[in-house]
Amino acid sequence: xxxxxxxxxxxxxxLPKLDKPYRSYRRNRRAxxxxxxxxxxxxFFLLVLGMIEYGRMVMVQQVITNASREGARTAVLxxxxxxxxxxxVNSYLASGSISGATVVVTPNPPTNADGGDPVTVxxxxxxxxxxxxxxPMYLGGKTLSSTTVMRRxxxx
Numbered sequence: 001x002x003x004x005x006x007x008x009x010x011x012x013x014x015l016p017k018l019d020k021p022y023r024s025y026r027r028n029r030r031a032x033x034x035x036x037x038x039x040x041x042x043x044f045f046l047l048v049l050g051m052i053e054y055g056r057m058v059m060v061q062q063v064i065t066n067a068s069r070e071g072a073r074t075a076v077l078x079x080x081x082x083x084x085x086x087x088x089v090n091s092y093l094a095s096g097s098i099s100g101a102t103v104v105v106t107p108n109p110p111t112n113a114d115g116g117d118p119v120t121v122x123x124x125x126x127x128x129x130x131x132x133x134x135x136p137m138y139l140g141g142k143t144l145s146s147t148t149v150m151r152r153x154x155x156x
Contacts, residue, residue: 052133053136063093064144067096067101068121071085071103072119072148072149075152076119076150082109100129101125102124104120104124105121117151123146124146125143127140128140
C-alpha cells in the first residue's frame with residue numbers, strides 16, 4: 001500500500017522555491033503599474049477638464065438666462081430706458097462674476113413698444129471670456145446666449 005506524504009513536508013519544500021520568483025514578480029508589477037498610469041492618466045485628465053468646462057458652461061448659461069429675464073422685467077415697465085435695462089442685466093451678471101456680455105434690447109428704447117407689444121432682451125457672451133480654463137478645449141469658439149420676450153405693460 002502506498003503511503004501519503006505529509007502536507008507539512010511538501011509545503012516546506014515549496015516555500016523556498018517560491019520566495020525568489022515572488023520578489024521579481026512584485027518588481028515587474030511596479031513597472032506595469034507605471035506604464036498603465038502613463039496610458040490612463042491623459043485620458044483621465046481630459047475627462048476631468050471636460051467635466052469642469054461643461055459644468056462652467058451650464059452655470060454661465062443659467063446666469064445669463066436669469067439676467068435676460070431680469071432685463072426683460074425691467075424693460076416692460078413704463079418709462080424704462082435701454083441704459084436701465086443694460087445696467088440691470090450687467091448688475092445681475094456681475095453677481096455671477098460674468099463680464100463682457102452683449103445686451104440687445106428690441107425695440108430700442110423699450111418705450112417705443114405699445115402696451116401689449118413684445119419687448120425682447122438678448123444677452124450673449126463668448127465662452128472663452130468666462131471659462132475657468134486658460135484655453136477652453138471643447139467650447140472655445142462657442143457663444144452662450146439667452147433671449148427673453150415679455151409683453152410691455154399697457155400705458156394708462
